[in-house]
Amino acid sequence: MELVLRRDRSGALMGTGTKCMVIAQDKLRRLKIPRLTLFAFALAACAGPALAQDNTVNVNGTITVNTCNLSTPDVQVDMGQVGIAVIDGVGVGSPIADFTPLSIDMVCERGANVRITLQDASNPGSTLPYIGLRPGGGVATGVGIQLARAGDGSIVPLGPSATWVAGTNLPAGNFSIAMRAHYYRTSSATSAGAANAGALFGVEYF
Structure with a gap:
């Protein structure tokens, strides 16, 4: 006024x-x-009466999760030939010398957190400690394939709920989930043959 x-x-x-x-x-x-x-x-x-006016402050934004892009969507692993005699007994894997390295590679944004789930492609609901061989004619029996973490050698859990953290607060750039595979004896009765298997893996960011 x-x-x-x-x-x-x-x-x-x-x-x-x-x-x-x-x-x-x-x-x-x-x-x-x-x-x-x-x-x-x-x-x-x-002086007249004071004037008041109510207003609103609107804040707009989006919270995003830092992610990664897979460099190798499909991972090929050549296990080679392994004699059943080197696997001592049921529940035992082949020796360290017969481990085959493998990795799931990706390029990540800075600060990304990654977790992974692996499942048996032939039996996705299985929580057994190994991947079963693909069924078919001429397939070996009494063996499967087991995965272990490359760092400490611990067995990778399998199944739809067996999610594990592979990396947290990663730097920007290349990141690999390093593992190794070996044949695993599942039965005392074995036979030679093709020993091929597949695993499904899912990667989540949080």
């Missing part, structure tokens, strides 16, 4: 556009009120 003071016919000061009246100057002089105080009285007398 703009305050404009003017004299009325009685010599008093009035604020135009308001309903207030200020004490006449001659009376104020007799009271010896300073000019600054007079001005303050005028403001106090002529």
